[in-house]
Amino acid sequence: MKPQPSNLFITLDSKVHPVPVGITVAAALSQCSDGTTRDSVSGERRAAFCGMGICQECRVLINGQRRLACQTLCAPGMVVLTRSGGVEP
């Protein structure tokens, strides 16, 4: 077993959440919210799908930049906005 990791804090859709050090933003979204990332062009909620940087379903705004949640590690103070944060990434 790996030792229990310590936490860092990220802001997800205007709320501050503690998350374990070393997890991806995709993992954090699932832990802190319903895990969804964006609204599709016809209005469906979507979440991480391919898990490896291909499908672009997990795109969110991270510190103002459009990034893939599955390929981005959480960092202290990171600001993450999903579509539920009022922004279309």
Place this chain on the structure above:
Amino acid sequence: MTTIRPDSCDVLIMGAGPAGLAAALAAAPTGVRIVLVDDNPAPGGQIWRDGPGVVLPAGVKRRREALLQHTNITLLSGTRVVTVPHHKVVLLEDAEQGWHLRYDKAILCTGARELLLPFPGWTLPGVTGAGGLQALIKGGLSVRGERIVVAGSGPLLLAVAATAQAAGAQVLRVAEQAPLSQVAAFTGTLLRWPSKAVQALGLVQIGYRTSSFVLAASGQGHLESVRLQQGGKTVDLACDRLACGFGLIPNTQIGQALGCVLNADQAIAVDDWQACSQPDHFAAGECTGFGGSERAWLQGQIAGLAAVGRHAQAQVLWPSRQRWDTFATVLKQHFALQDKVKQLAEPDTIVCRCEDVRYSQIADCSGWVEAKLTTRCGMGACQGRICGAATHQLFGWTSPEPRMPLSPTRISSLLQKPVKIDRSE
């Protein structure tokens, strides 16, 4: 190992999975300047992906530590190749900036992605790829206490189920579309690769069913249940996640952009030296056709040695590679997709997830171009990587040629001044 942003190198290696790591470690002792580019946060590729949900095998840790010992290897994680502006020049982009890199030799180790086929409900949150769920769990996704169904085809399904179970999930079912006769025949051949036979024994699942495949996923805003065809009957299972992957597709986009020809299997064509049709370009691992990490490791070593002119050393590895090439052939034969599995989409099923184009909108199109022009199918952020493969299975359409930029890219990166090209060469 260093981590600055270099603007030139002798050997550019794209992809830091088993093949890319092997290539870098094989070429490094000559002292050439190596740049290893990878779009994930840490090296290892999919199979050796590190993260909080992972305990890496000792051999893998050793290989990663060996990488750090070489001062002539620069590892650029979280970095993508986004365009190929000139011969032997690539535009790279990381989280902060874009920049050009000039190289002398290149080794493509771009791996494979999952074949993800449309079925009713496949766009619901909670439905992921099979390898996709494994990658997400390795990245720290918590599945403790969740009920999971794994479906699709190939030995990867069992590895995914094992990862989910180890992470505290309850795996309700592993649905393999191949019939029992094929799976049994495959298992029989494993004795020729004892390491694989041992791996397989560790992956035995109570919920494993053959001739079984997903018919539909349903739920209000999130996956709630999965309907499976199981032999002659239909089964409904209430669950929290469905991990569904139908096999692998080589990632050839960068190779094609560099002018490398594909083979009959739509993988990057290579010769015995792992050399591509384009001079000074090599390819290794799953982008040349899939066959597992052992094969990728050997191919990577051969490519790395050949790229630095150490052909005698490379040739010694040919017989070992041949052994794993045979494994790759056996794998492909036994898990071939049944036709009914390719046709799970209903008329209102979304086929292009980026543009929400439904099956009925494109079913009468003559091909990819007409579908694009009339419906925007394949014109979204993934650039047809998912629906291109899906429509190939559904309608036999030829997948699109890659176009620049190869993935969504910031304008500021595209505005980077190109590096000076020496015309005397």
